[in-house]
Amino acid sequence: MSLNEKAERLAKTGAVTSLLVEGDLLTATVEGDTGTWKVHRDPEGWTCTCPANTLGHKVCSHIGAAALYEKYGVMWDAVNRARLRMARRDNGKEKDASTSRP
Numbered sequence: 200m201s202l203n204e205k206a207e208r209l210a211k212t213g214a215v216t217s218l219l220v221e222g223d224l225l226t227a228t229v230e231g232d233t234g235t236w237k238v239h240r241d242p243e244g245w246t247c248t249c250p251a252n253t254l255g256h257k258v259c260s261h262i263g264a265a266a267l268y269e270k271y272g273v274m275w276d277a278v279n280r281a282r283l284r285m286a287r288r289d290n291g292k293e294k295d296a297s298t299s300r301p
C-alpha cells in the first residue's frame with residue numbers, strides 16, 4: 200500500500216479525529232495503526248509526532264491524511280452522517296416492526 204493510499208484510507212475512515220485550521224496553521228489528531236499522533240502545519244511545513252516523521256524525517260501517512268481531510272473532510276463527513284442516519288432509520292424500522300408484533 201502506498202503512502203497516498205494509506206493516507207486516503209486513514210482520512211476516509213475517520214482516523215482524523217480533530218482538525219483545526221486557522222489560515223496557514225493546521226493542527227490535527229490522527230489515529231494511526233500504531234498510535235495517536237498530532238500533525239501540525241505552519242508556514243515552514245508539516246510535522247507529525249510519529250516516529251516516521253520525528254526520527255525518519257519523512258512525510259508520513261498522518262500528514263497525508265490531515266492534508267486530505269482538510270480538503271475533503273467536510274464532504275466525507277456529510278457522507279458518513281448520511282450513512283449514520285440511514286442506519287438509525289433502519290434500526291427504527293426494526294423497533295417499529297417489533298412493537299407492532301402481537
Ligand SMILES: [Zn+2]
Pocket residue numbers: 236247248249250251252259260261262
Ligand atoms: Zn506521522
